[in-house]
Amino acid sequence: MIDTIKSLRDWTASQQVALLFAILFGLLVLLSIGALLYSLKEREPDQRRDDNWRQFSRDLKAVWAGSCMFWVAWVSGPIGSTLLFGVFSFLILREFVTLMHTVRADHRSLILAFFVLLPLQYVLVGLRRFDLFSVLIPVYGFVAIPVASALAGDPRRYLERNAKIQWGIMVCVYGLSHAPALLLLDFKGHEGRGAFLLFFLVMVVGVGQIVQEVASRSVRRRPVARRISRSFSLRAWWLGLLAAAITGVLLYWITPFKAGQALVMAVIAAGAGTMGGLVMKALKRDAGVIYWGNRSSITGAIGLMDRAAVMCFAAPVFFHSVRWYFKASL
Numbered sequence: 001m002i003d004t005i006k007s008l009r010d011w012t013a014s015q016q017v018a019l020l021f022a023i024l025f026g027l028l029v030l031l032s033i034g035a036l037l038y039s040l041k042e043r044e045p046d047q048r049r050d051d052n053w054r055q056f057s058r059d060l061k062a063v064w065a066g067s068c069m070f071w072v073a074w075v076s077g078p079i080g081s082t083l084l085f086g087v088f089s090f091l092i093l094r095e096f097v098t099l100m101h102t103v104r105a106d107h108r109s110l111i112l113a114f115f116v117l118l119p120l121q122y123v124l125v126g127l128r129r130f131d132l133f134s135v136l137i138p139v140y141g142f143v144a145i146p147v148a149s150a151l152a153g154d155p156r157r158y159l160e161r162n163a164k165i166q167w168g169i170m171v172c173v174y175g176l177s178h179a180p181a182l183l184l185l186d187f188k189g190h191e192g193r194g195a196f197l198l199f200f201l202v203m204v205v206g207v208g209q210i211v212q213e214v215a216s217r218s219v220r221r222r223p224v225a226r227r228i229s230r231s232f233s234l235r236a237w238w239l240g241l242l243a244a245a246i247t248g249v250l251l252y253w254i255t256p257f258k259a260g261q262a263l264v265m266a267v268i269a270a271g272a273g274t275m276g277g278l279v280m281k282a283l284k285r286d287a288g289v290i291y292w293g294n295r296s297s298i299t300g301a302i303g304l305m306d307r308a309a310v311m312c313f314a315a316p317v318f319f320h321s322v323r324w325y326f327k328a329s330l
Helices: 002-009 013-040 047-097 104-126 130-151 158-183 194-218 234-250 259-287 304-325
Strands: 223-225 229-233
Touching (some): 047 104, 047 158, 047 194, 104 130, 104 158, 130 158, 158 194, 194 229, 194 304, 229 234, 259 304
Parallel strands (some): 223 229
């Protein structure tokens, strides 16, 4: 087994990517075929089973979408992947904004967010200006948005309105922009393999989330935040982290990490992602919706935020943990 892993590390990046995508899409095809056969079976009506089936179908579609997006990001190169994630950020920010109560005085702040901060954030990613990209929105955006709102001259719910816009930019733009940044992150001796870090992140976070969802339905649970999510329990969360850790160890050969380091990084990424999912559920409860994108006639995209929410929290934590601890060369 060890010899096999060592030989895999000696493969070229193209060979490793071909193997990873063959495994990933092969598993997805098998899951999809199994799901299709299961759906064709005749069964007596069962509301709980039907709800679980619909949730599984949504999760499977989300994994397909994420896998295809990663493949497109890989084949399009650093510039193409940065543009792709920039467009995706624009769409999920639109989805987020439609659930906020905005007024005419917010238009200046929203224009600043969509057409200045968002593109500038991704330009800095493409230029590898990671120090500036790390503080653009948390520092300069935090100052600029309330200033633009104050110049509109409307003090009604001023703090609430600006906090919502700032929160939306932090999650939808700042958080997600760390995903393409991983593609441009180089380690000494592992130059040009940043895409494997993104693949590692997607896999450990995805596995952790799926296992947590399955465990929350099959093991006895005690919800820790019942008014936000009846399915979120510490038992299911720990099982999700365990699955993510095992996945991280199995995939350490595609990263610059050793097995123990990969385990720790997987736990950090999956923990941040699943906790981020809980936070977004709290936001949906506050907005009075079940899924993001309920107003699809306005956004033109249904539920993109539900698919990206976990990554919006996991990506920045993983990126900065990798960069600072492992001292990536930029």
